Amino acid sequence: MAMNATQGYRPGLVDLNTGQISREIFVNDDIYAQEQERVFARSWLFVGHESQIPNPGDFFVSRMGEESVILCRDRAGAVHVFLNSCRHRGMKVCRYDDGNTAVFTCPYHGWSYGTDGQLVGVPYFREAYHSELDKSRWGLVEVAQLCVYKGTVWANWDPAAPPFHEYLGGFARFLDLILDGWDGREGQAELLGGVQKWLIPCNWKFPAENFSGDSYHNISHRSVDLVGVGPSGKSRRDYGELNVARKLHVAIPDRGHQTITYLLPKDHPQQPAYQNAPEIAEYFRHCEEERRKRPGENARLIGAPGEIFPNLALLPRQPRTLAVWHPKSAHQTEVWRFFFVDRDAPQAVKNFLRDYYIRYSGPAGMTEQDDMENWNYAHAASRGVIARRYPYTYEMGLGHAVEDYEFEGFRMPGRVVDLTRAQASEEPMRNLYGRWAQFMEAESWDELMTWRRNAPREAVAAK
Amino acid sequence: MNTSINIRDLAVGTRIVLENGAEAEIVDNPRDGVWLFARYLSSPDDAALVGIEEMIFAQDVAETRSPG
Numbered sequence: 001m002a003m004n005a006t007q008g009y010r011p012g013l014v015d016l017n018t019g020q021i022s023r024e025i026f027v028n029d030d031i032y033a034q035e036q037e038r039v040f041a042r043s044w045l046f047v048g049h050e051s052q053i054p055n056p057g058d059f060f061v062s063r064m065g066e067e068s069v070i071l072c073r074d075r076a077g078a079v080h081v082f083l084n085s086c087r088h089r090g091m092k093v094c095r096y097d098d099g100n101t102a103v104f105t106c107p108y109h110g111w112s113y114g115t116d117g118q119l120v121g122v123p124y125f126r127e128a129y130h131s132e133l134d135k136s137r138w139g140l141v142e143v144a145q146l147c148v149y150k151g152t153v154w155a156n157w158d159p160a161a162p163p164f165h166e167y168l169g170g171f172a173r174f175l176d177l178i179l180d181g182w183d184g185r186e187g188q189a190e191l192l193g194g195v196q197k198w199l200i201p202c203n204w205k206f207p208a209e210n211f212s213g214d215s216y217h218n219i220s221h222r223s224v225d226l227v228g229v230g231p232s233g234k235s236r237r238d239y240g241e242l243n244v245a246r247k248l249h250v251a252i253p254d255r256g257h258q259t260i261t262y263l264l265p266k267d268h269p270q271q272p273a274y275q276n277a278p279e280i281a282e283y284f285r286h287c288e289e290e291r292r293k294r295p296g297e298n299a300r301l302i303g304a305p306g307e308i309f310p311n312l313a314l315l316p317r318q319p320r321t322l323a324v325w326h327p328k329s330a331h332q333t334e335v336w337r338f339f340f341v342d343r344d345a346p347q348a349v350k351n352f353l354r355d356y357y358i359r360y361s362g363p364a365g366m367t368e369q370d371d372m373e374n375w376n377y378a379h380a381a382s383r384g385v386i387a388r389r390y391p392y393t394y395e396m397g398l399g400h401a402v403e404d405y406e407f408e409g410f411r412m413p414g415r416v417v418d419l420t421r422a423q424a425s426e427e428p429m430r431n432l433y434g435r436w437a438q439f440m441e442a443e444s445w446d447e448l449m450t451w452r453r454n455a456p457r458e459a460v461a462a463k
Numbered sequence: 464m465n466t467s468i469n470i471r472d473l474a475v476g477t478r479i480v481l482e483n484g485a486e487a488e489i490v491d492n493p494r495d496g497v498w499l500f501a502r503y504l505s506s507p508d509d510a511a512l513v514g515i516e517e518m519i520f521a522q523d524v525a526e527t528r529s530p531g
Contacts, residue, residue: 105493105498112498123522
């Protein structure tokens, strides 16, 4: 089905009034092609973590949308993200996953680039080019914007996009739950081991939707709960906070980010965790004690699955991980999962968590396998000409989210659904697809920064 | 063109003779098999290159000489 690039995403395909979304947005090749330009070429995308490139010359080959990029630290220590494609004929200039180098050399004709992206080596520069090629014009293509946030590296191809912090909006506090230390110190995260990478036969939006806060699918993890892969040998996680916290869906409507989070009462007692491993339990008990001493309100939040638009999933605790849903085609996604620990945690803690993390997540992780079964078969069963005629429903909890949610003095940003009794809602998914539709329709970032347009009116109203 | 020299194996300090007769000493080897960083010791075609460090293309290396 050919799509007009600027019409028809709402209400034709994404109807937020009824909560109906067409299967076409998952299985249509034309829509997928347009996504690459309208979503991935304009969004801030997670590229990697500084702990992967600690030294000058270090590099890590990552992806932005479908495209290969090089995250590297140049000889002066500056961080860069470059398109991994030679300016001469397009060959990849780096075909390793990571390493350290002085130059990136194209194997095709031998053009060579410094770690700052400058073109430094051109075979037969004097003889064949007669020294006339302007090397300064033919360096590696660098992203338009780059931001290092508490060790995570983010990049954007669009110079008109807002700065990363503005893009995050009020969502930074949820990302902080991964990047700050277990004891509340800022930016303590360190990548644990390598990055797990694998392919799944479904559209990237299936996992993005799931991690936006699908608490409705817990039944599909029932077998994992029964096996008891959790760190205390029960269920999947140590979530004693469920007994005392408010379980919330939080969606930032003008940004497309959303998450589940647990909001604890004031002066809440610590909940037992890691009960089969006394050394680990004591470490985390001490960290939690320290976290509560620090100023700020984040000590009352317990992180849970969330999604930063468009394709970065966060899971702040048990396991502590980021996942990127790299689009490969309308029907295939490459998953990259990054696991984190505090850099100064005892080695015994890191070892314990590594075992737990890979038991839970990644291609061999039991919970991830459950999820993949659902996404992969849902995609396959939605591709047929008959199946495509019937939309999915996202009407659960429609109209029941509130703004200015407050619980014992803690005011939560965005639109909130209290799941403590409701158990589930589809507010996060509506938020994800609403923002996705805005990206697909908008001609430029001017149309996407709705908060800037609203700001003067809000200021007037405040007066 | 000498096609038998694997420049990945050349150590820093090795002297190389280029196709145009120039001689240079390797100062760094990125080991990509394509480039060497070297300082010109002599250059019959362009004396101004002597003492200059430059990237040397693998196909320009005609022969090697022992360090020193």
